[in-house]
């Protein structure tokens with residue numbers, strides 16, 4: 001299923017059950033839930049905790065420890081902005097800080113219009129063209145505030 005379908009407790013339980021035979025099923029379950037629904041929300045923790053016989057705190061701990069998991073549905077477009085060393089040395093942190101402030105969101109956040117989610121990544125293999133990012137899976141590189149803004153506006157059809 002495509003990312004971003006709305007949460008469905010029955011389907012979520014099916015997904016959890018499908019992974020019960022695995023050793024260490026928690027991370028595969030969380031990835032599968034995110035793939036199905038586009039995020040791993042607070043609703044997932046009690047369900048997983050109950051099925052795996054863990055405390056909710058343990059499950060929350062895992063969900064919040066890993067940066068891979070979104071905690072709310074993703075925006076229509078996803079920007080993965082590189083925070084790796086090469087990109088940092090070319091100003092990616094400042095670029096990110098200004099962009100997030102302009103959009104009024106934090107990492108993993110979604111703009112109010114539901115259009116854009118911004119996530120960190122740590123090296124895209126595009127170090128020679130840093131700062132780099134993926135916008136809806138497409139690499140964009142040698143970014144500055146203007147080119148990044150233009151790419152986002154174009155994706156959003158602005």
Ligand code: FES
Pocket residue numbers: 082083084085086087088122123124125126127130131132
């Ligand atoms: S550090 Fe950003 S692409 Fe390698």
